[in-house]
Amino acid sequence: MTNLENETLVEMRHICKEFGRGRQTTVAVADVSFAVRSGETAVLIGPSGSGKTTLLTLAAGLTSPSAGELYLFAKPFDAYQPRELQKLRSRNIGFIFQTFRLLDPLTVLENLILTGKFAGVSRVEASADAARLLSKLRIENLADAYPFQLSQGEKQRVAAARAMINGPRLIIADEPTANLESKQALSLFELLREYVKQSRCGLLVATHDQRILSFADRILRIEDGLLAPRVSLEYYNQAWNLYY
Amino acid sequence: MIRCAWKYLRFRPSRSLLIISSVALCTLLMTFLISVYRGVSDGTLDYILQNRCDLWVLQENATNIVRGSSILPARQGNVLSQLPGIDSFSPILLSLSVVQTPASEGTVYLVGYDRRKPQGGPPRVVTGRAIEKDYEIVLDNCFAAKHRIVPGDTVICNRQKLNVVGLSEGTNAFVIQYAFVTLTMAQRLVGDLKIVSALLVNADETVPIRKLSNEIAGRIRKSSVFTHEQFVAANRREMQSGFLPFIIAVCVISVVVLVIILSSLLSLMIMERRADFAVMKTLGASAGFLPGLILLVASLVASAGIAAGLLLFAPVTSLIRLIAPELRTVTTLFELALVIATVAATCLLSGLFPMQKLRTIYPAETFQ
Ligand SMILES: Nc1ncnc2c1ncn2[C@@H]1O[C@H](COP(=O)(O)OP(=O)(O)O)[C@@H](O)[C@H]1O
Numbered sequence: 029m030t031n032l033e034n035e036t037l038v039e040m041r042h043i044c045k046e047f048g049r050g051r052q053t054t055v056a057v058a059d060v061s062f063a064v065r066s067g068e069t070a071v072l073i074g075p076s077g078s079g080k081t082t083l084l085t086l087a088a089g090l091t092s093p094s095a096g097e098l099y100l101f102a103k104p105f106d107a108y109q110p111r112e113l114q115k116l117r118s119r120n121i122g123f124i125f126q127t128f129r130l131l132d133p134l135t136v137l138e139n140l141i142l143t144g145k146f147a148g149v150s151r152v153e154a155s156a157d158a159a160r161l162l163s164k165l166r167i168e169n170l171a172d173a174y175p176f177q178l179s180q181g182e183k184q185r186v187a188a189a190r191a192m193i194n195g196p197r198l199i200i201a202d203e204p205t206a207n208l209e210s211k212q213a214l215s216l217f218e219l220l221r222e223y224v225k226q227s228r229c230g231l232l233v234a235t236h237d238q239r240i241l242s243f244a245d246r247i248l249r250i251e252d253g254l255l256a257p258r259v260s261l262e263y264y265n266q267a268w269n270l271y272y
Numbered sequence: 273m274i275r276c277a278w279k280y281l282r283f284r285p286s287r288s289l290l291i292i293s294s295v296a297l298c299t300l301l302m303t304f305l306i307s308v309y310r311g312v313s314d315g316t317l318d319y320i321l322q323n324r325c326d327l328w329v330l331q332e333n334a335t336n337i338v339r340g341s342s343i344l345p346a347r348q349g350n351v352l353s354q355l356p357g358i359d360s361f362s363p364i365l366l367s368l369s370v371v372q373t374p375a376s377e378g379t380v381y382l383v384g385y386d387r388r389k390p391q392g393g394p395p396r397v398v399t400g401r402a403i404e405k406d407y408e409i410v411l412d413n414c415f416a417a418k419h420r421i422v423p424g425d426t427v428i429c430n431r432q433k434l435n436v437v438g439l440s441e442g443t444n445a446f447v448i449q450y451a452f453v454t455l456t457m458a459q460r461l462v463g464d465l466k467i468v469s470a471l472l473v474n475a476d477e478t479v480p481i482r483k484l485s486n487e488i489a490g491r492i493r494k495s496s497v498f499t500h501e502q503f504v505a506a507n508r509r510e511m512q513s514g515f516l517p518f519i520i521a522v523c524v525i526s527v528v529v530l531v532i533i534l535s536s537l538l539s540l541m542i543m544e545r546r547a548d549f550a551v552m553k554t555l556g557a558s559a560g561f562l563p564g565l566i567l568l569v570a571s572l573v574a575s576a577g578i579a580a581g582l583l584l585f586a587p588v589t590s591l592i593r594l595i596a597p598e599l600r601t602v603t604t605l606f607e608l609a610l611v612i613a614t615v616a617a618t619c620l621l622s623g624l625f626p627m628q629k630l631r632t633i634y635p636a637e638t639f640q
């Protein structure tokens with residue numbers, strides 16, 4: 029945390045994650061080492077079932093690794109108490125999901141306020157933050173709408189707002205564009221990149237959507253729970269074009 | 273958080289209405305039963321409470337007049353006139369009699385009393401006047417309402433025509449109502465027997481009550497003597513033993529049913545919104561947030577249901593009274609508070625079972 033520019037938010041060293049026991053064991057992540065730094069957009073790309081989501085839940089401190097060393101905000105995962113992990117998620121991490129996961133009974137504004145309150149912000153403050161953020165994202169007209177009244181694109185913008193409301197140091201997004209059209213996907217990533225640049229937070233995205241690779245500072249290709257050798261964007265695009 | 277709980281309730285309006293209705297019905301049922309009980313209790317005991325005297329003299333082994341009979345020879349009163357320490361005594365004769373009108377008939381608990389004596393009459397006459405001579409009768413006002421009898425009417429009791437001169441209150445024991453005639457009339461109606469049921473004795477304080485009580489018991493053969501407090505307690509016990517277990521059983525059953533309904537509907541809500549709760553956990557809701565939310569939902573349901581139940585109480589009671597005018601309900605603040613506390617506690621208890629389900633919701637589910 030000495031150098032704000034290059035603060036390491038999440039670091040994994042030879043991380044392995046297995047599910048189940050005995051013959052039923054599934055190796056979701058075999059041996060992965062990487063780090064996400066502040067101000068950087070890291071994209072985990074790979075086919076479905078390759079272990080992307082598992083890596084995200086590890087990075088969020090929601091699951092414990094089976095082996096390897098995991099550092100969250102420069103502190104070893106094992107050193108965290110459950111309550112600290114909960115605080116870490118509410119204050120330092122923003123989440124965006126493939127299916128948006130907005131709370132249907134609550135309005136857009138209330139969704140944001142509730143998230144603010146999880147971080148210990150008072151209702152009044154959270155309410156002001158939420159209103160400010162919605163107008164910044166130019167969706168203040170949606171404040172009193174319920175999620176069922178929104179289009180897919182609007183839902184994901186609201187979800188992005190929810191991820192930003194507590195001023196996180198890291199945003200974790202799992203397949204955020206899987207349910208979006210190209211235009212909406214691009215607009216979402218422009219929004220996210222803008223935010224990353226401004227706030228210097230880290231962005232860790234798991235996807236198999238190559239439309240968003242141009243936004244990546246770093247591409248981590250994962251297959252069968254293993255990281256492929258580092259590839260450049262050009263190489264990746266070439267390979268993709270060759271392949272399809 | 274209250275807002276959040278309210279929103280989750282509003283999200284499934286028909287289910288929430290169902291939950292609130294069951295709380296309301298439970299509140300209504302319990303308030304109703306308890307006020308009927310209080311009404312019966314008051315109506316049964318009012319006659320005894322209002323005819324306050326120092327000693328009640330009954331037949332040997334008789335302990336109460338609520339569910340027991342007592343017969344003493346009328347001349348035993350003469351013994352009392354000769355005893356020192358007695359200011360006055362009032363004889364009463366109690367019997368079950370059928371009162372007929374041209375249109376209907378009903379059974380009353382007929383009280384014969386001597387109106388020249390201080391005790392034995394109705395607690396309160398609310399319409400007309402008290403009896404002044406033989407061939408007059410005062411009926412309970414609920415009994416009169418049920419049989420459409422008004423003062424001025426004539427009723428037939430054991431082939432004797434009696435003029436209804438007044439209606440009384442505090443004389444409705446729900447299953448039976450009191451009626452009042454002269455002692456002579458009452459004795460005539462049981463077949464001209466010179467008997468009484470009890471003697472209500474007022475002491476003149478020259479002799480200690482205990483001593484007077486022993487004196488009377490010794491002089492009147494085969495009698496039992498009670499102080500007013502003992503007699504009220506004995507009658508209350510008798511009344512409760514017949515009625516209270518029933519009330520308690522129905523209340524317990526309704527509480528159990530409410531717990532089952534409420535906890536299954538709350539569980540249903542948790543399972544249905546499972547994904548939401550997983551999201552909340554992922555987003556960093558504190559460990560107490562979700563249990564608190566469920567408890568708040570339960571409290572909102574409790575408040576709305578209790579309020580609705582209490583609001584419904586008056587109209588529902590009036591409706592029931594149209595069918596059964598003899599039904600009398602008395603609601604006291606204490607009993608109201610008891611019902612509210614019981615229902616509220618039941619609601620919170622019902623929130624505790626579904627809460628266990630929250631533990632099986634994992635934040636990582638959000639990513640699936
Ligand atoms: N909770 C779990 N229990 C058992 N197996 C799991 C669990 N989560 C993931 N897996 C398995 O781990 C592998 C990687 O899954 P995942 O991380 O979801 O991949 P991706 O997100 O790249 O599609 C898959 O084979 C999946 O079946």
Ligand SMILES: [Mg+2]
Nearest residue numbers: 077080081202
């Ligand atoms: Mg996935």
